[in-house]
Amino acid sequence: MEKRAMLIDYGYCTGCHSCEVSCRKKNDLRLDEWGIKVNEVGPQKFSNGKWEWDFVPVPSSLCDLCEDRIAEGSKPLCELHCLAAVIRVVPVSEVSSCLESMDKDKVAVYLP
Amino acid sequence: MEENAKWVEDLGDGVHKVRTCVWSPPGDHPVGCGIIVTVKDNKVINVEGDPTHPITQGRLCPRCIAMDEALYHPDRILHPMKRDRADRGKDAWEQISWDEALDLIESKVRHFWEVAGPESILTFTGTGREITMYSAAYCHAIFGSPNYCMVLSGGSCYGPRCTIANFQLGAGYPELDYAAYFPDRYEDPRWELPQYILVWGKNPVYSNPDGFFGHALIDLMKMGSKLIVVDPQLTWIAAHAEYHLQLRPGTDAALAMAMCNVIIEEDLYDHEFVEKWVYGFDEFAACVAEWSPERAAEVCWVDADVLREAARAFATHSPSSALWGLSIDTETNGVQAGHTFLAICALTGYMDVPGGITLARPSSFTGKWRYETVNSVPDEVRAKRIKDQQGRYSCWDAAGPGPLPDVTLDWLEMDEPPTDFKMSYWFGTNPLACMSVQPMRWEKALDKLEFNVVQDVFMNPSIMRLCDLVLPLSMSVEHAGIVMPHFGRNTHFLGAMNKAVEPLDSKSDVEIMLELGRRLRPELWPWETPEQFFTDQLHTAYDWGFKELQDDVVFQQPFEYRKYETGALRADGKPGFDTPTGLIELKASVYSVFGEKPLPYFKEPELSPYSDAISDEVKEEFPLVLTTGGRHISMFHSEHRQIPSMRALNPWPLITIHPETAAAHGIAEGDWVAIENPLGRCIQKACIRPVVDPRVVHAQHAWWYPEQSGEAPNLFGLYKSNINSLIPHESVGVTGYGAPYKNIICKIYKVDSLDAFEA
The missing domain is CATH 3.40.228.10 (Dimethylsulfoxide Reductase, domain 2)
Structure with missing residues (x-):
């Protein structure tokens, strides 16, 4: 199977927690376990007067990128449910072109 | 399950998938998010987003993703239950059949009609849930009462904005x-x-x-x-x-x-x-x-x-x-x-x-029908609707579908009110934990009624304290229905709620409505099934019916811009x-x-640092501005406190305090904090963040603790964190609309624990 990576356009992540709960349901995880966890950076005011406040989901080693769903032609569950539509799982070979086309300054790439 | 329906996919081996749109319960507004429900042997085994839904496109919030925890929660009310009035506040419920429950309602209603008139029966509606499309019809066309009530001071949710839009734009939302x-x-x-x-x-x-x-x-x-x-x-x-x-x-x-x-x-x-x-x-x-x-x-x-x-x-x-x-x-x-x-x-x-x-036009479909049911109440009974005895709030009385909540409480508190109130019927409301200001006053007032009935999915503090009969409601995926975003006031699509599983011993709001309607006022209720009723509603605009909507799941309505040029915004077509x-x-x-001014003006909130209505001593003692009710995605008002994965996202009620203010008060992150003003007091947990002005604090609303003892006096910790205890009664606008849920004053101080609360 082709190796895949998770791209998160976290500049638009609103911290809705849908990825966390979806992953927990699918993998039958306990409440204190995470296949993906939303971390929070800020809110903080920089000296230029601008606020910075980011939510950054980070997949754990329990994440298998929903390979079973991808095999049957569906999106990974966190990607499907993400309210802000900021999660994408793509072949590693496409990561570079995805990043080129995204033209954003806040994107994280994971190989969980 | 329905054969050959396009919205059902049979996967064999007792498994099928259903495409549907959701509307609470469990709690949400009529967004009608698209989901695909997988069912095995009449049990929901998976809920996921429907990528073909034009609005949500597969996206779902965590409340829907955790729907299984609500559907199969051990505390869910599964059967009708009754309790002796003398046992209010006690966990002394007796399971009964639907026939017995509906017989009891019918006999009580007929008795109260006889001895005190239909106006002696009050209905109380909550917000946002599917029942908001039907509760007015229960009140008017089943109980024959003009007293379509709620407990929300100043009707401070959606109604004010809709009325303003109606007056100034002549349009819906x-x-x-x-x-x-x-x-x-x-x-x-x-x-x-x-x-x-x-x-x-x-x-x-x-x-x-x-x-x-x-x-x-x-x-x-x-x-x-x-x-x-x-x-x-x-x-x-x-x-x-x-x-x-x-x-x-x-x-x-x-x-x-x-x-x-x-x-x-x-x-x-x-x-x-x-x-x-x-x-x-x-x-x-x-x-x-x-x-x-x-x-x-x-x-x-x-x-x-x-x-x-x-x-x-x-x-x-x-x-x-x-x-x-x-x-x-x-x-x-x-x-x-x-x-x-x-x-x-x-x-x-x-x-x-x-x-x-x-x-859009101000109302359509069931959103129009529900309020027109008031025409089934005779004029002499409508004249007995609760209203302010000094003649205030005439705007509310002309525009609102029921009595002003503040005046309702005034009447209920009277020793000899103009109406001898007997009964109340609640839908989708947990009035003491959410919505009501001065909830202890509402508790006493509603306790005066002889017979309180509720239909809901979970036990809550208000039911435990005040109700005599509970009807179990089915949830969204357990019944047929229609989702109408904006309640028919600017409805971009109509969504079918398709039944994915058979409920055990619960019914939908519409099913109960039709059964009670046929018993009490059969001449007004010709529909045998919910599906017939929905089809009639759709026929007000289209030549197709509910079955077609079920197959399509979503129907986006036609739309044109600049309708003020074409006449499509006016009833006369001009x-x-x-x-x-x-x-x-x-x-x-x-x-x-x-009696209201035709042009806008600014008026200080009654309880503010600059208000003329309170003394300097009070302003000095309660120097902070308190705002409330900011949302957390995991909870819909007073719901979801017992849903494990939702509670884990927001385990405690939070008061947000600026770091400088917290430091000045010796409060650290996670400390228990008392919030107090001349009207009341409650306790929440400190969340220290620079997201509010140092002079402002924000407190979450509608908190109670399903894990605590439910019996009185604790009532699941009803008053421990209840921020509405601090909000004034009847501090409403000239029109009757609007109350200061989000703009009052308070002081804060550290306490040892949540148990430091004493009523």
């Missing part, structure tokens, strides 16, 4: 244009991207209010829309806005008037639109001319230059759009705030244009707006009939 009517959505060539979006008193990414899919805001931001956010809190969207106007809670009208002043004085308004379609411009302009940005800055605690720049940006980038939120409703001065907000949108010409604000002048009214024709 004005909504951000997010191409929701178009099957191709943002690809539709008719649509344009809003350049700026003015988000006023609203955090839609966590609340999906009234049918607006909140994360559409993120879609638009990604495409380039910029935000202007008016909010006392730095929300995530405020932190990502071009302009954040962090106003003092309750000063919206002053801020809006100053923005209008900038737009008019700097000649940034849309002359052509104003000339053709706006009434009262000159007088409105003279009125707001008194509000310089500097004056507003002083009142509202915002920066005058930021106010000016935000107004300029909004007015000079066409098209732009705007969203108004609950905070317009939750202030005594809210009618004027809403009035002026609409003026900003009218002056700039953004009404009903691509990328602006969509408009161009213009359905107001007395045929124009958008900046000077409102109807208010003076009701």
